[in-house]
């Protein structure tokens with residue numbers, strides 16, 4: 131498989147504020163960056179857009195709790211003729227000068243997360259202990275992590291010593307008109323229709339903390355709009371894409387279903 135991880139086409143990204151300029155400044159200083167915010171609000175899309183704009187390859191890793199340091203750094207593979215070292219995605223990114231995006235970093239265990247430390251300070255190196263090699267990061271390498279503060283708890287959080295290595299950006303769902311524009315641009319439905327989806331999402335977001343862990347994301351609205359574009363009746367599309375995925379609570383489902391019926 132050969133790929134240079136470059137993003138050929140400009141990803142559609144609707145800026146919320148001055149985050150593009152601020153990110154460019156962080157990249158110019160090669161500061162590690164943390165993107166904070168709820169799921170499905172545009173963090174990954176932003177990184178894709180920035181990688182395209184800065185013309186850097188992008189290597190994305192979806193973190194999970196079974197992930198080990200070797201999954202990031204690399205390992206020896208057993209082969210017929212002996213063993214062969216295979217770089218992990220972090221090592222690959224450090225060598226080639228890519229932007230390495232560790233998505234949902236808190237999902238990884240803390241003993242995995244610490245491998246990024248020497249890459250995030252003046253050392254900019256990655257020790258491959260098993261191989262006995264110190265990889266010096268390419269001058270263009272940058273580390274980006276995403277972090278959902280909503281899921282934070284005592285068992286799952288970043289260590290302060292990890293947090294304090296990053297410049298951070300706060301993300302949230304865009305203001306209503308902007309979110310409607312995003313949903314319309316992503317799916318081709320008209321903006322007035324998208325605005326009605328946003329209305330339903332806002333109802334759900336107001337229930338956050340009152341039985342809902344997290345509200346309806348921009349991503350789910352894109353799903354609902356895509357279904358509608360494909361001919362699914364709005365009420366069905368909304369129940370299926372906006373409500374059923376996020377809650378099993380009968381009362382909350384009923385409240386949201388009413389909100390849908392009031393809008394469509």
Ligand code: ADP
Nearest residue numbers: 142143144169170171172173174175316348349
């Ligand atoms: P996450 O915050 O979980 O990384 P994503 O970046 O994957 O979320 O966003 C989910 C979807 O929402 C995207 O695929 C895109 O369709 C849409 N989206 C959200 N925010 C924006 C934005 N500012 N510009 C363009 N698309 C967006």
